[in-house]
Amino acid sequence: MCPSAVVTPQTPTEVAEALADAAERGLGVAPVGGGTALALGNPPERLDVALSLERLTGILAYEPTDLTLSVAAGSRFADVQAVLAEHGQTLPIDVPEPERATIGGLIATALAGPRRYGLGTLRDLLIGISVAHPTGAVSKAGGMVVKNVSGFDLMRLYHGSLGTLAVIVSANFKVMPLPRFESTIQASYATLSGALAAADRVRGSRVRPAALEVAQTDGRWLLAARIEGREETVRLLARECSDLLAAEATTLDAGDSAAWWAGYIKEESLARHERGVTVRLGTVSKRLGEVLTRATELATEHELPLEAIHVSPGLGAALLKIGGEADEATVARFHQWRESLLGLTDYLTVMRAPVEFKRGIDVWGKPPATLDVMRALKQEFDPTRVLNPGRFAGGI
Amino acid sequence: MDRASIIERLERIVGPGGVFHRPADLLVYEYDGSVDGAVETARPTAVVLPTTAEQVAEVVRLAAAEGLPVVPRGAGTGLSGGAVAQSGGIIIALTRMNRILEIDREDRVALVEPGVINLELTEAVQPDGYFFAPDPSSQRACTIGGNVAENSGGPHCLKYGVTTNHILGLEVVLPDGRIVWVGGRTAGQPGYDLTGALVGSEGMLGIVTKALVRLTPLPEAVTVMLADFPDIDSASHAVSRIIGAGIIPAALEMMDNLTIQAVEPAYHAGYPMDAGAVLLIEVDGIAEDVAATAAEVRELCIEVGAREVRVASEKAERELLWKGRKMALAAMGRLAPNYYLHDTVVPRTKLPATLRRVGEIGNEFGLRIANVFHAGDGNLHPLMLFDRHKKGDVERILLASKELIKYCVEVGGSLSGEHGIGTEKRGYMTLVFTAEDLAAMAGLKNSFDPRGLFNPEKVFPKGYVCGEVRALRLQAMAQKHGIYAF
Numbered sequence: 116m117c118p119s120a121v122v123t124p125q126t127p128t129e130v131a132e133a134l135a136d137a138a139e140r141g142l143g144v145a146p147v148g149g150g151t152a153l154a155l156g157n158p159p160e161r162l163d164v165a166l167s168l169e170r171l172t173g174i175l176a177y178e179p180t181d182l183t184l185s186v187a188a189g190s191r192f193a194d195v196q197a198v199l200a201e202h203g204q205t206l207p208i209d210v211p212e213p214e215r216a217t218i219g220g221l222i223a224t225a226l227a228g229p230r231r232y233g234l235g236t237l238r239d240l241l242i243g244i245s246v247a248h249p250t251g252a253v254s255k256a257g258g259m260v261v262k263n264v265s266g267f268d269l270m271r272l273y274h275g276s277l278g279t280l281a282v283i284v285s286a287n288f289k290v291m292p293l294p295r296f297e298s299t300i301q302a303s304y305a306t307l308s309g310a311l312a313a314a315d316r317v318r319g320s321r322v323r324p325a326a327l328e329v330a331q332t333d334g335r336w337l338l339a340a341r342i343e344g345r346e347e348t349v350r351l352l353a354r355e356c357s358d359l360l361a362a363e364a365t366t367l368d369a370g371d372s373a374a375w376w377a378g379y380i381k382e383e384s385l386a387r388h389e390r391g392v393t394v395r396l397g398t399v400s401k402r403l404g405e406v407l408t409r410a411t412e413l414a415t416e417h418e419l420p421l422e423a424i425h426v427s428p429g430l431g432a433a434l435l436k437i438g439g440e441a442d443e444a445t446v447a448r449f450h451q452w453r454e455s456l457l458g459l460t461d462y463l464t465v466m467r468a469p470v471e472f473k474r475g476i477d478v479w480g481k482p483p484a485t486l487d488v489m490r491a492l493k494q495e496f497d498p499t500r501v502l503n504p505g506r507f508a509g510g511i
Numbered sequence: 512m513d514r515a516s517i518i519e520r521l522e523r524i525v526g527p528g529g530v531f532h533r534p535a536d537l538l539v540y541e542y543d544g545s546v547d548g549a550v551e552t553a554r555p556t557a558v559v560l561p562t563t564a565e566q567v568a569e570v571v572r573l574a575a576a577e578g579l580p581v582v583p584r585g586a587g588t589g590l591s592g593g594a595v596a597q598s599g600g601i602i603i604a605l606t607r608m609n610r611i612l613e614i615d616r617e618d619r620v621a622l623v624e625p626g627v628i629n630l631e632l633t634e635a636v637q638p639d640g641y642f643f644a645p646d647p648s649s650q651r652a653c654t655i656g657g658n659v660a661e662n663s664g665g666p667h668c669l670k671y672g673v674t675t676n677h678i679l680g681l682e683v684v685l686p687d688g689r690i691v692w693v694g695g696r697t698a699g700q701p702g703y704d705l706t707g708a709l710v711g712s713e714g715m716l717g718i719v720t721k722a723l724v725r726l727t728p729l730p731e732a733v734t735v736m737l738a739d740f741p742d743i744d745s746a747s748h749a750v751s752r753i754i755g756a757g758i759i760p761a762a763l764e765m766m767d768n769l770t771i772q773a774v775e776p777a778y779h780a781g782y783p784m785d786a787g788a789v790l791l792i793e794v795d796g797i798a799e800d801v802a803a804t805a806a807e808v809r810e811l812c813i814e815v816g817a818r819e820v821r822v823a824s825e826k827a828e829r830e831l832l833w834k835g836r837k838m839a840l841a842a843m844g845r846l847a848p849n850y851y852l853h854d855t856v857v858p859r860t861k862l863p864a865t866l867r868r869v870g871e872i873g874n875e876f877g878l879r880i881a882n883v884f885h886a887g888d889g890n891l892h893p894l895m896l897f898d899r900h901k902k903g904d905v906e907r908i909l910l911a912s913k914e915l916i917k918y919c920v921e922v923g924g925s926l927s928g929e930h931g932i933g934t935e936k937r938g939y940m941t942l943v944f945t946a947e948d949l950a951a952m953a954g955l956k957n958s959f960d961p962r963g964l965f966n967p968e969k970v971f972p973k974g975y976v977c978g979e980v981r982a983l984r985l986q987a988m989a990q991k992h993g994i995y996a997f
Contacts, residue, residue, distance in 0.1 A: 271707025292757025
């Protein structure tokens with residue numbers, strides 16, 4: 116689907132004016148940051164205007180000794196990290212395309228990588244936000260202090276709302292000190308259950324890694340634990356972690372560790388792969404092994420090639436990449452596979468797929484139990500359905 | 512329906528022992544923990560104490576049919592008037608719903624009813640090596656439901672985060688009387704983050720009937736330090752230095768000399784009586800790491816002028832150091848009959864200037880002000896000492912409060928860090944928020960509670976009836992663009 120116009124406002128007020136203008140004309144608007152998650156969501160009901168935030172860039176306020184940062188929504192993640200790094204600080208989240216992805220887009224999509232396990236997401240770091248509304252207004256919530264209960268917490272409402280309520284124009288964060296050192300411990304297992312059992316031992320220990328992942332590589336399952344902190348402590352915990360793995364373990368330190376994870380995270384990009392389908396599923400941690408085993412069995416049954424599986428054992432989540440062409444037979448087999456897994460999972464989202472795969476389904480899976488409350492929110496914030504109409508869960 | 516019939520209907524829902532309606536029984540429910548005189552009190556029509564979510568829902572449906580306001584209430588320890596029924600109506604007290612329903616050690620979550628007391632949850636999971644991280648000072652009395660409503664903090668939220676970071680899901684009764692679940696054990700479910708929107712909404716969007724909370728593993732080792740500074744300025748600089756060095760202690764609390772004068776003679780915590788200010792610094796984690804971090808913190812304190820840093824790693828010694836801090840509010844009785852407690856937050860770098868301004872305000876208004884607060888996150892708790900029975904004292908306190916709050920907002924701060932807005936601070940909301948900001952918040956309120964029956968007259972400034980805000984917003988939109996949404 117292609118918009119007939121692209122607007123590139125320069126200020127928050129211009130964003131709001133563009134939205135109000137679209138509302139007046141009954142147009143559909145898709146806010147666009149770095150364009151790395153355009154594949155996410157249902158095809159919108161209407162797409163007339165692409166609202167690019169690319170000119171809303173820059174650090175608005177940064178006080179390193181307060182560990183607080185305010186940044187315009189169109190700022191690229193890598194640019195923001197570079198400024199923070201000069202002061203030994205960071206936003207500790209994993210972004211597959213840091214040179215392209217924008218702060219606003221990261222908040223709107225709520226995409227989070229492996230370190231969500233130990234360090235949380237932007238949801239936990241957001242302390243303030245400004246958004247533009249289809250009424251033509253710009254409003255804010257929160258502030259520039261790290262602890263604040265003044266007024267409703269709209270930061271968390273906008274986080275993950277995929278640009279369907281308002282357009283984020285800037286955001287304030289509490290930032291974190293860069294870890295002084297990091298190591299990654301890896302071990303390979305013949306079976307998924309062997310790798311998950313090892314992951315369970317790590318989860319139950321004092322190691323408390325920032326990230327703990329299991330991934331399928333060359334028919335085997337690789338466990339990777341990322342440990343961050345003071346160097347002596349990291350080295351001590353790395354040894355303890357190795358002892359827990361009951362397999363031959365290798366350790367990557369400092370830059371080698373960071374580089375390995377950058378590669379791993381890049382594989383989770385929704386922007387890079389021209390073919391195939393990326394699916395994310397979730398269940399309670401203790402059922403994850405069972406669900407994934409069933410998912411792989413069913414994939415074999417339906418002749419769907421599973422090209423990559425990234426498992427987050429502590430989060431009860433996994434990212435699966437399915438290869439194959441977008442021909443009618445493959446699409447039908449994929450839909451059958453998805454259908455039989457919906458009942459076994461708490462959610463199953465088609466994160467990226469050629470449009471042929473998206474037809475006739477809600478890519479977000481089962482509608483949320485509170486869909487009517489969510490619709491009421493949409494009605495309040497965007498009554499004429501200007502913003503990404505139909506793209507979000509339950510066709511919001 | 513007349514009052515007697517309503518009470519009869521309520522008794523039919525929860526049983527005869529579960530409804531209070533005689534004036535003497537209602538008296539205690541006219542107040543919460545906030546200062547008498549700073550927050551208006553009001554009498555509810557009745558107080559109902561349900562034992563199940565279904566009963567809560569039935570009460571809500573009855574109130575909706577009668578157009579009566581509904582005010583949820585936990586232990587009543589709130590400090591901003593949030594649990595007072597400003598427009599009358601029915602108070603739903605959730606204290607009888609106080610069961611811990613499930614502790615899941617493997618997934619590190621607990622499912623609790625809203626009336627479970629904060630500290631009791633921690634005590635229940637401690638033997639398994641866990642705790643519930645939010646630890647407001649009232650944790651011996653306050654309830655999890657109240658913590659959710661206020662998004663409560665506490666000394667340890669510096670490292671562990673506030674309530675919203677520990678709530679995974681909620682069962683709530685909506686204003687139309689339906690019982691729904693938001694969030695859950697599996698993170699990352701599609702749709703809006705209704706859990707995030709509900710936490711801190713001060714009982715204005717829904718009534719929590721179950722909470723699924725995260726349990727945090729107890730740290731392996733804990734060290735508490737007491738750093739003695741000649742003045743508040745050097746103590747404030749130490750705070751910035753520690754945080755700036757990339758160290759996030761588990762807690763970082765400050766007490767000024769006036770607080771020490773109240774606390775030390777009463778509790779003998781070992782605070783130096785001649786200190787200008789002390790910092791109570793707790794670091795935790797794995798044993799090997801804690802020792803190294805504590806040494807670093809000690810160095811930083813000495814560098815910026817600490818006269819002495821006492822280090823306590825044994826439990827009894829640590830608890831003694833904490834005792835002074837935890838009992839500080841109780842000890843104020845030694846200095847004055849009453850105190851008014853503020854909760855503003857300023858950027859950490861503005862602490863020295865703000866504390867100087869607090870001192871000036873004390874002088875200007877002839878008030879003694881003690882400072883005992885969460886320095887690590889810039890959350891001030893100035894205690895304005897007064898005597899409620901002395902003519903003019905309450906008025907002076909309120910005028911001084913206004914000055915203080917205005918200053919904190921001017922330096923980029925916020926009205927409240929953890930106590931909530933309630934009725935107490937609603938009048939100050941326009942210092943921080945524009946009409947457009949409030950309209951967006953009203954949008955959230957309206958989507959849950961279009962009739963405005965859940966905890967009315969809270970958070971929004973007087974005159975900001977949400978329905979009206981919404982009408983004005985739509986009207987403005989219609990005029991500007993010639994469109995009609997409805």
